[in-house]
Amino acid sequence: MSVTILGTGLAGYTTAREIRKLDADLPITLITADDGHNYSKPMLSNGFAKGKTAEGLKQQSADQMADALGATVLTETRVTAIDTATRRLTTDTGEHPYDSLVLATGAQQIRLPLEGDGADDVVSVNTLWEYATFRDRLDGKSTVAVMGPGLIGCEFANDLCAGGLSCHVIGPDAYPLERLMPAPAGHALQQALTSLGTHFHLGTVVSAVNRHGDGFRLALSNGEHVDADIVLSAAGLVPDTALARAAGLDTARGIVVDRCLRTSDPHVYALGDCIEIEGLLMPYVMPIMYMARALASAVTGNPAPVSLPAMPVAVKTPVHPIVVSPPAPDAVGHWHCETQEDGGVKARFESEDGTLLGIALTGAMAVRQKVALQRELPPVLA
Ligand code: FAD
Numbered sequence: 001m002s003v004t005i006l007g008t009g010l011a012g013y014t015t016a017r018e019i020r021k022l023d024a025d026l027p028i029t030l031i032t033a034d035d036g037h038n039y040s041k042p043m044l045s046n047g048f049a050k051g052k053t054a055e056g057l058k059q060q061s062a063d064q065m066a067d068a069l070g071a072t073v074l075t076e077t078r079v080t081a082i083d084t085a086t087r088r089l090t091t092d093t094g095e096h097p098y099d100s101l102v103l104a105t106g107a108q109q110i111r112l113p114l115e116g117d118g119a120d121d122v123v124s125v126n127t128l129w130e131y132a133t134f135r136d137r138l139d140g141k142s143t144v145a146v147m148g149p150g151l152i153g154c155e156f157a158n159d160l161c162a163g164g165l166s167c168h169v170i171g172p173d174a175y176p177l178e179r180l181m182p183a184p185a186g187h188a189l190q191q192a193l194t195s196l197g198t199h200f201h202l203g204t205v206v207s208a209v210n211r212h213g214d215g216f217r218l219a220l221s222n223g224e225h226v227d228a229d230i231v232l233s234a235a236g237l238v239p240d241t242a243l244a245r246a247a248g249l250d251t252a253r254g255i256v257v258d259r260c261l262r263t264s265d266p267h268v269y270a271l272g273d274c275i276e277i278e279g280l281l282m283p284y285v286m287p288i289m290y291m292a293r294a295l296a297s298a299v300t301g302n303p304a305p306v307s308l309p310a311m312p313v314a315v316k317t318p319v320h321p322i323v324v325s326p327p328a329p330d331a332v333g334h335w336h337c338e339t340q341e342d343g344g345v346k347a348r349f350e351s352e353d354g355t356l357l358g359i360a361l362t363g364a365m366a367v368r369q370k371v372a373l374q375r376e377l378p379p380v381l382a
Helices: 010-022 041-046 064-068 130-138 151-162 184-197 242-246 285-299 371-374
Strands: 005-008 029-031 071-076 081-084 087-093 094-097 100-103 107-109 143-148 166-170 197-203 208-210 216-218 225-228 230-233 237-239 255-257 267-268 275-278 313-315 322-325 333-338 345-350 356-362
Touching: 005 285, 010 029, 010 064, 010 345, 029 081, 041 151, 041 166, 064 071, 064 216, 081 242, 100 285, 130 230, 143 151, 143 216, 143 225, 151 197, 151 313, 166 216, 166 225, 184 197, 184 345, 184 356, 197 322, 197 333, 216 230, 267 285, 267 333, 356 371
Parallel strands: 005 029, 005 100, 029 071, 100 267, 143 166, 143 230, 166 197, 255 275
Antiparallel strands: 081 087, 087 094, 107 237, 208 216, 216 225, 313 322, 322 356, 333 345, 345 356
């Protein structure tokens, strides 16, 4: 019996660590298309102001991880197909048999449909290696256009402006973080980021990116244009389901797993940004930690359904700190917002009977109330 883990991001390496806690001898092989360096992905959107290069964000190499985990790590190896009937992986370097397989393949950046001769120069940052490219291009530049006023886009805007650059944030939403927070909370963030040097262009989208001098000119659907040295896409991520779908595993928005992280094939498990569990996508650090523990139990013969408490997410916008725990997509209720003395907002999403179902806290005063409010929130998966 052995376990093969596809992916060496947070989900892959954490799963290997959790399996090791339960079984010192089980052979573990991790396979990754990249060089297998362990790094903290959340640092990609707040590393610039701290002067962090991609090299500086590398923690352990694949060899160091292999030693620490007592595992084999195959790097620069792309898996191109999974045959669940014969339990074999096809990779670009050969075939690899497996007993139990864990898919931890992460998510893919959404590519926006863009016209123009600069469209192919738009960068996105979902990996350390993309961060390296982004940092190289930033050298000596002063203005960045960020497509997407969501969580990642706002974190980059805060980081780039705090590092001395000027930023344009562009997107169809009415206010930043519209999918996670009510309007007063979003406007408080918008005001704080604006004071730092971010220019918002909301209610509009980029239709074309054309080369212009040494940089780019972005045509917006509202008829305006924006000039920038670099264009960063932060339009969101979608679970990487391609391999699983081609292998005939059940997929919806993500690879469908049950509460023991099993896919529709009894020998294949999945976790992290690539999955969907009970209709939910949870592309954040904390759910991965819980799921890795449950997956490790299941794969070592003691399946126990995962339970997930409320896990508010801290948005890394230090100019106006934010903690959000949005209500479940089907929750019925209303946001109740209170402006704080420091200009921040405490927003509670409550059902008709006053049960707390979600929170959005912005600014230092509101964020201080996180622990008390978190206790009141219902679990994500009871
Ligand atoms: P990934 O880290 O993407 O790993 C995927 C792995 O699969 C890689 O090793 C890749 O090489 C491998 N792979 C994929 N396909 C193949 C293939 N066919 N063959 C071989 N290998 C393959 N979350 C928070 O909770 N708080 C934060 O502050 C926060 N900040 C973030 C900031 C940024 C900029 C981003 C992008 C995300 C942030 N997140 C944050 C989300 C969090 O980082 C992710 O949920 C988490 O890192 C995902 O880990 P993963 O292992 O599922 O995926």
